[in-house]
Amino acid sequence: MNVALLGLWVLVGWCGTPWPRRWPWPPPPPPDPWTTKIVNVVGGVVGGWMYNQIWAAPEMTGIGAAATALGAFVGSTVFGDVYGLMRRQQKG
Numbered sequence: 368m369n370v371a372l373l374g375l376w377v378l379v380g381w382c383g384t385p386w387p388r389r390w391p392w393p394p395p396p397p398p399d400p401w402t403t404k405i406v407n408v409v410g411g412v413v414g415g416w417m418y419n420q421i422w423a424a425p426e427m428t429g430i431g432a433a434a435t436a437l438g439a440f441v442g443s444t445v446f447g448d449v450y451g452l453m454r455r456q457q458k459g
Contacts, residue, residue, distance in 0.1 A: 371414065375432060379439040387390020392402070407443045408448040414442015 381404060418438020 369427070371395060372415070372427065372432060372435060375436055376415030376439040377408050377410045378411075379415070379436050380408040380443040403450065407447045410446025411439040411443040413446070415439035417442065 415435045415438050416442075418435050420432070
């Protein structure tokens, strides 16, 4: 893992999550969405790292980096949705 790849995963986690969703959950982000963004960044890094661990390429090319960005996107989306559902449960 190198710094450029980590930066890619952070970028995908920060701005790669589409909004609004087509389904009714999770609820819209709060007026100050920093916590949600941080959760998405962590999810992006974890998703990219997990993708890289499962399908490791012997040499990292542009295609390999794009593939790990897909893992970062999935991780960011899953972490963000789980966080949104947890916030919804806490509010009652």
